[in-house]
Amino acid sequence: MQQSKARLSGQQADPGFFRFEERDELDYELVLDVLHGRRLGVIFRDVIPAAARKDLTERFWASPARQHREGEPSHYVGAYHWNKDAGTYLDESAAVAEHVRDVIDAPDSPWHLFREGVGEVLGKEGASLRVAEMNGRPACAALIRAWDKEGDFSLDPHEDEAQCKDPRQRGFEIQRVLDHQICAVNMCTEHTAGGRLVIWNIRPDDATRRALDIELTGLPYRAEDLAEFEELRVDIREGDVYAFNGAFVHAVGANSGNRTTVSFIMGFTDSETVVSWT
Template sequence: MGTDQASQAPAISPPTIRERTGSISTDEIVSVLKGEITALHVKQAFSTQIAEEITANFVDSPGLRERKDGVSGQYVGASHYRKDAASYFAESETARPHVDALFGNLVDPVRALFDALKRELHKQGTELRLARSAHGQANVCRALSWSDGGTYALQPHDDVAQVLCAGSDYELSAVAINTVAALNFYPSMAEEGGNLRLWYHKPLVTDRKSQGVETTGYPYSAAYLEDVPCREFQLEVGDIALIDGGFVHGVTRQPRNGKRRLVLNSFFGFARPDLVLWWT
C-alpha cells in the first residue's frame, strides 16, 4: 500500500439507488450507463428454476477453474483482469462452449437482457456489441463464486482502474472515461452473508495511488473506508444488481460450507456516444 493512504479522507459521493421487484427495464439500464442511477437492485428478476439449473451446470462444468490472479474464487468463463488483450480474447474463445453450456436448453437471462438493450440502443442510434480484437471476442458473461476467507468474500474494489489501465490493445479502455457498469445475476446465494456492499466513494487516480491500487483498483483497505458510509444489498436467488462500477464495492463474508454464492457477471459502457461495449 502507499505510505500516504491515510493522509486525505476519501471524498463522499452520495449515490442514487433504486430497489424494486419485477423485471429489469432497458430505461433503467440506460440510466445507469449515463450515470443517472448509481445502483439498481431488482428482486425476483428471473426464474428460480432457471437459477437452480445454471448453478448445477456450474458445479458440474468441465470448464470450472480456480482464479490465479490474486482474487480468490472459482469461475467459468474469462476475465480481462490483469491480462493483455491477446490472452483475454484467446481465453474467451476457449471458454465460450463452457459459458454456453451453463444455460443448456434454458432461456439465457443474460443474453435476453443483452438483446433487449441492443434493440433499445439501436433506436437511439447507438450500437451495442461484444468487445473484440483480432484474437476473438468477449463472452456475454462469466460465472463466479468468490471464496476469500477474510472479512470479505470479495474485498472492496472499483472496476474502473482495471479498464483504464487495460492497455491500448483493448478497445474497451475508452469506456473508463464514462461509466463502467457492472451487471450481476444471482443464480445461487449463501444462507447468510454474501451481500453486495457499496461505499459512497468513487475514487480518482490520486485515490488509487494512495492505496497502491492504481492499475487494479483492488483491494481498498479497511482503514481507508472506515469513515465512508455504505449501503448493503440483501441479495436472493433470482435477483439482478446493476451498479456504477466506479464506486467502491465488495461482497460480505459468507460461510465456507453450505450453499455457494454464484454470480453471472458482465461489464459494459459507452466507448463512444454511438457505441456501447460489453465484456467480462
C-alpha cells in the first residue's frame, strides 16, 4: 500500500541564512558562525593535504577495529551515540579509543588542525572546545566511516537534534547543546563519485517527530515528504572539510566507489564550553 504524504512542520530559514559559504582555505570564524547559529554551513575546498588524506584513509581501511554497520550501511571505526543509552556509548567509545587515535593521529591530521583552529577562535570569546564527558568518561573523539548503501541516498534524510533528546542519555552533557546549535563536521579523505550533501530548509519540531515516530532518533524522513521544501545540494570532493547546522534535515546522496570521512558533532553547552561527540 502506498503511504500518504506527511505534512512536516518546524522552522524554515530565510534565504540569507539557508546557504553554504565556500572558501579555498580554512576560516574558523565561519565555523564559529555556524556554532552560533548565524549561518547554515561552510565548506572549505581541498584543504586536507594529499599525503595526509592518503595516510589517514589507509589507516582507516587497515584498522583492526573497522566494522560494518547495518541499517544505514557503512564501514566505520569509532562509536555512535545514536539510539542507545549513555553507558553503552561510553563503553564502546572507551573500547575503540586507541584505534580511533591510530587513524586520526596521522601526520598533518585534519582532525587536529581543525580542532586547534576552532579552539583558537573560541578562545577569543572566552570559550573552549573539548570532547564531551559524563562522570569523567569521554565520548568518542571521531567517527571515521565510508558509506556503501545502495539507492537514492547513501545516508537517508535525517537530523541530529532528535537523537540528543533520548532519556536513556539523561545526564550526558550533550543534551545541553539542545539549548544552542548542533554543528556537524565532516572531513573527506577519500572520494570517488557522487555522495553530495543534501540539506532541506526544514528544522522539524517535536510534533513532526512524534507523527513520524522518530522523536528520539530523527531518522528517517522520506524524500517525498521533503519535496515542498527548498533544498541545497553541495558537491563533496576529496580534501574538503565542511561544517553545518545538523538540526536541518540532511542526507548523503548516492555515491559510487568510496566516500570516506572523519566526522563528529559539536555544540555549545554554555557560553564558555563547546563539546564534541559522535
